[in-house]
Amino acid sequence: MMQFMHEEPQQGHRQVDLSASLTESRLIGACQYSIYDPLLLLEGKRLPAPSRGREREYVTGLNDKSGGIQRFKLGLYAANQKVAGIIGYIQGETAQHWHTTINSWIEQLSRNPGQDVCRWSARDKLNTLENDPRNGVATCSSRHKRSGSTITATIELHHLWVNM
Numbered sequence: 001m002m003q004f005m006h007e008e009p010q011q012g013h014r015q016v017d018l019s020a021s022l023t024e025s026r027l028i029g030a031c032q033y034s035i036y037d038p039l040l041l042l043e044g045k046r047l048p049a050p051s052r053g054r055e056r057e058y059v060t061g062l063n064d065k066s067g068g069i070q071r072f073k074l075g076l077y078a079a080n081q082k083v084a085g086i087i088g089y090i091q092g093e094t095a096q097h098w099h100t101t102i103n104s105w106i107e108q109l110s111r112n113p114g115q116d117v118c119r120w121s122a123r124d125k126l127n128t129l130e131n132d133p134r135n136g137v138a139t140c141s142s143r144h145k146r147s148g149s150t151i152t153a154t155i156e157l158h159h160l161w162v163n164m
Contacts (some may be wrong), residue, residue, distance in 0.1 A: 008038055011076045011148075018042040018087075040077045042085045043068045047098045047161070058088065058098075059105045060116050069106075070156050073118045075148030082152050088161035095138035095161050101127040109130035118147060126159060 008019035012158040019038035026033055027088040033039065045058045045068045060067035068086045071077040090098065109120035124144050131138040138161040143154055 002039075003035075005038070006096060008041060010041075010071075014071070014076055015039045016077050017044040038081075040083070040085065040094065042087055042124075043077060044087045044089060047088045047090045048092050056084070056105050058102055060077055060109060060118075062116055063088060065117060069124070069142070069144065069157065070116070070118055072133060072157060073144045075146050075150040078155060079097070079148065079150045081155070083156045083158065085158040088159060090161050090163045093162070095131050095133075097128060098161065099126055099138075099140065102126055119145070121145075133163075 003021050003023050005019045005021060007015040007017065010016050011095055012071065019042070020040040021038045022033055025035060029103045030037075047058060049055050049057045052062070052064070057066060058068050060070040065071060065074060065076060072084055089096065093101075103125045106120055106124050106126075107122060109116050110122050110124070113119060124142060126142045129138055129140045140159045142157045142159065146153060146155055
């Protein structure tokens, strides 16, 4: 069985919004997991962000390191995971709008390398959007090079967007 925890501690004083862990220790594949080892870490972000100053927070918080994707790239979140997720709570516009907008922000960061504390490239863009407007959800994925102390050089992020 699984248990979900709110605000799982990460590197330093940071906490990821949600984690899924086993309710008892278990061997999965070649890895031994205890009840203290999260299997999946999820960060939540509102779309749009709650204020103009945090407009691009789904992607980056620049020097504040408060961006969703940014924290995974820097290894501040999920340093011991190969896969993680971001839940986007769509409170305005459409999933297609946010997919296009987020990719344009990443493109801008890749063209201006000194603008952010981590390196961005066009390869950081979100992959094809799978939209299910009937059920109010959309999904896509992305893969990012990482820096910092992480178990892998890249992380795969799965994006789940829910129309609120």
